[in-house]
Amino acid sequence: MNRPDPDRDLLRRARRTLAVRHTLVMAVILLGVGAVALVVVAHEERAALAASVRQTAATEEDVVDPPAGSWIFRLDAAGVLTATEDPPPGFPDRPALTRVRSGGPAEETEIGGYLMITRRHGDATVQVVGSLAAQQAETRRLLAALGGAELLGLAAAIVAALLLARRATAPLGDALARQRRFVADASHELRTPIAQLHTRAQLLDQELRAGASAEDLTPDARRLVAAARQLGEIVEDLLLSTQLENRAEIGAEVDLGVLADGVVAAFRQRSRSRRIELSLNLDPDRPSTVHGRAAALRRVLTTLLDNAFNHTEPGGHIAVELGNLDGPPRVQLTVRDDGTGFDPADAERLFDRFARGHDDHRRFGLGLALAREVVTGHGGTIEAHRGPAGGATFTIRLPVSRPADARAGRPRRTGPASR
Template identity: 45%
Template sequence: MRSSAYAEWAVVRRARLRIAVITGAIITLLITVVGGVADTVMTHAQNDQVWRELRYGAARGDLSSPPVCTWLYAPGVTPLANAPAGFPVRADVDEVRRTQDAVERSVRRHGTVYLVSTRARADGTVVQAVFDLRYQLADRRNLWFALGVAEAVGLVAAAVTGLVLGRLSVAPLAEALARQRRFVTDASHELRTPVTQVYTRAQLLARQATAEELPAPHREGLARLVGSAGRLGEVLDDLLLSASLARGPASPAERRPVDLVALARSVVAEETDRTRDAGLTVSVEGPSQSLFVDGIESALRRAVGELLSNAISHTPADGRIEVALARSGAMVALTVADTGSGFEPAEADRLFERFHRGGDGGRYGLGLALLREVVTSHRGTVAATGHPGRGARFTIRLPECAAPPARTPPTAAPEPAVEAGHP
């Protein structure tokens, strides 16, 4: 699975590549069409010219002095010393003698092609004219070689042109994506403070309403206001975290070994009140020793918290949630399984899409999508399995890293020496 930043970059790259491929395909098609037309025209013109010369040679040519690359065979005439073997074609000669109709054909011999025209002259002599097409065939091969060179040059030009056109045409898309990320970041930063103030003031008003025993409708309205402001703050936190992940991988200075076992137990402890109010049983199973992964603790805490929060939201009262940690080869696996409503197996991948609405009508918002971004930015994977009414299981796998070096406690400063005889 891929982060949103990588997905955006992949879209831009695919657009550039598509433009380059289309440009190359157009140039290739044009060169191929031009080559095909040129070869057809050349072949037709050469064949027409050769056949005209052969027909004239067979009907009226000098039998003792034929044109270059042409040999004339007739009764009582000695062929030239360089005449190709296998001629004349006796079957054609016999047929012309019998029918007095001209016979023309092409013959492939000795690695080349010969055009053969056999006809009877006015005096009744049957003459066979043979023409060697080797030079014409060489011209055609040279034509296709030249076209191949032009094709190679055209492909290079197409690649360069495609890259240039791709950058120029896709630049607005890349700029729009960058502006969108900047807008999300700026808007989230600007809204974070007023939303926090609204949330704090709403909490104070809710406490005062409880102390002053306001009517129940007012207290319920204030409670809903507190919940709405809190959820809005969580959405802004999600947007800020997503924008920070979209900027690229964190620098080495921002990452450090994180004990995933301790982090998971801490997240479960923070949700104790919520799980108790919901009537849920939550257990954490894992090794007694620590399992460290390299990353940003706040982002990983958000990811684990999202898994647990998602399980709590989709598990009815008296349900059970199990958080399990284990070492799996060079990876650390964290699994959150619940006995909740589950989901259709076909929706497993779509759960990580932003604001995906499940088949049960439940909306998943930014949480699981952001979870995937966090995991992939830590070079890990996340997978989901489940069945309707039989619960769900989400598994995060992150590369294990070495434990951080133990801190050496500072050495106490030596006490000053006291001379004898002095207090």
Template identity: 40%
Template sequence: MTTRPRDRSAPADPDGRLLRRASWRLGAQAGLIVALIVTVLSALAVLVVVQGQHRGAASLLAQAVARADDVADPPASVWLVAQTSGGQVATPGLPPGLPDEAALANTSATGQDSTVDYRAGGVEYRVHTVRRGQQTIQAALDLSSDHAERVRLASALLLSGGLGLVLAAVAGVWLGRRAVRPMAQALALQRRFVADAGHELRTPLTLLSTRVQLLHRHLRRDPGHADLRGEAAAVAADARHLAAILDDLLLAAEPGSPLPSSTVDLAELAERVGAASTNDPVPVQVIRPSAPVAVRGSAVALRRAVTALLDNASSHARAGVTISVSSAARHASLEVADDGPGFDADLLPGVFERFATARDGQQPRGYGIGLALVSEIAARHGGTVSASNQPGGGARLRLTLPLAASQEFSKEQPPSSLG
């Protein structure tokens, strides 16, 4: 048994791409969260250290000034200057640029104590000046050691924070991959089921279409069955429409698959959906503008969406359903309104979720899939769908889509051949 070589030109597994994207996204989010936490904690740590240094400097300067009987023996990193009317005396080795003459003059004149940061010779000092009787004393503390301690602290926090950020990102990717893998497997299983179901349904649909076409040809040769020819043609059209829906469902189930796009007249589509519901017990009225309302997208998918909206309204209407199509600015709107009991207040916020059904007995129970499909189709086409209750009673469902830039309908799919 030979092994077939792998085709490297084949596209990568879509489930694997989704898994990798989700894992990297979770890792990035974990890294950002850790970075934010580390930043906040580092800022708090630096703030605590700075405040501690300020309190320590203030206490040391206050003690140095209080004990300044002799300027020759101050604490370490502190220099003292005593000024009287007879002149100044200072600690030996006073750095260049000291004392702060402006602070000395101001305190000597006003008698008010002052504490300022003073830079001299490229070094920052904390200068504390007080007046005691006829003597003005100034103490200067070198802040170089405090600055060096802050640099060491910031470097340590930066190193530990960067290492923690990398470890958090790696752990986030690993945990994200483990967390997302079961979901990816479930999506792959669902996609395989849809593909298998589509393959199995395509064969009987093809046979059905072929047999109906043969029957239609036979009826055309027999003038005695004129009434059946129309029914056979309608069954053949329904088979083609069902095959198109099947293809659209297969495309929707495949992530990243391109959306078939053509210019569709939303007003014409609404008319055809309304005309196809002539056998329903509830009459349907279509209100549309005289001009086409062009949107871009899949004609099959949009027809599915409008049909689902109409089915929902017809199943709850009492006397009739109205489909209104309009356009304004850059959007087209299709509104389906009925005169039924409306949506249950508890159900309304989640009416477009799967399996959302009424529980008060006023509306028939169902699986709640139709409106969820409408929401997905609207999102694929860059539009929205909303639901509300009318003031006079009944429900209103509105589908909003972007208008097409051009109203040139494709020759392959004109608005008059939607089904």
């Protein structure tokens, strides 16, 4: 039975809430627009009918051939009533004719779906009745059309609301995913080194209580320091994995030559103690400035060099090379070793988080996966290759920043660094 995912439920509720609110807002807007259109059209049609009835009452001299949907009733000075054929039931309104004929003011009323105007016209009293049936039919047609448009608009609003809600909650989903991944990574990566560090600290404490000499304690103390350093590196990797700012556009100008020189210098002591030859080859005449985050790129190179030292035996050689590629101008940074290498089938799996090797024995950690995330975030690529005679080569390609003036203001390099 699958356990419910609270983060996924949270995202679903957020999307549903946003979609419902957006849909309701759009529905209210559509209803308001439709109601205004209906009122305006109905008012205009009634005003047009009223103007036609008034015009007929003021100008018609007989009851023959009135405008369509209208009837004329004429009461002359002698009291004789003439009317248009087939008048609607209940008309004429004789009391209104009597009142106006007796000197009362003109009357305009609406009775049972008819607009009636009674007024004096010369010696006669005229009553014109206009039917509102055509206006009401047009209003019903308009209402049906607006209802259909409202439904289509509401359907479009629902689709748009769902899409907007999904896009609006995407950053939240990304943040929750990073949080989950950080917790999983931390629990996965920190459990073993913390246990080892605790065990070594306990052993060192026991030896101190037993009165061991400083000479006897030196190996354990060094192992304790190394374990603490490894734990710090893991924590640094985990923190780097949670950073949202690994994109190049929010960084600064970074000279990869200067950066590589500093990182290689930090590994000199390790290369001497391991008796591994470490070389740095730079091209002083080609631009090597990229736009990005120096700390993240430094961590990538540190990870690659650390990986090379972990798989290179004493007497081996590790080379860091920096050059350029034509076409779209790019800087190429290569870390090459002649160590144990890897199975070619694992070339892509190397960059997966906590993946296992092709033979299911070798395990890959977090460092190379983070390296690819950083390089990809800087608009570059990273590849791994096994040499024909063994060893491993990692190649990073990053777009050159401002190739015309990339060298302005940066330190002058005189040639390949000494080994």
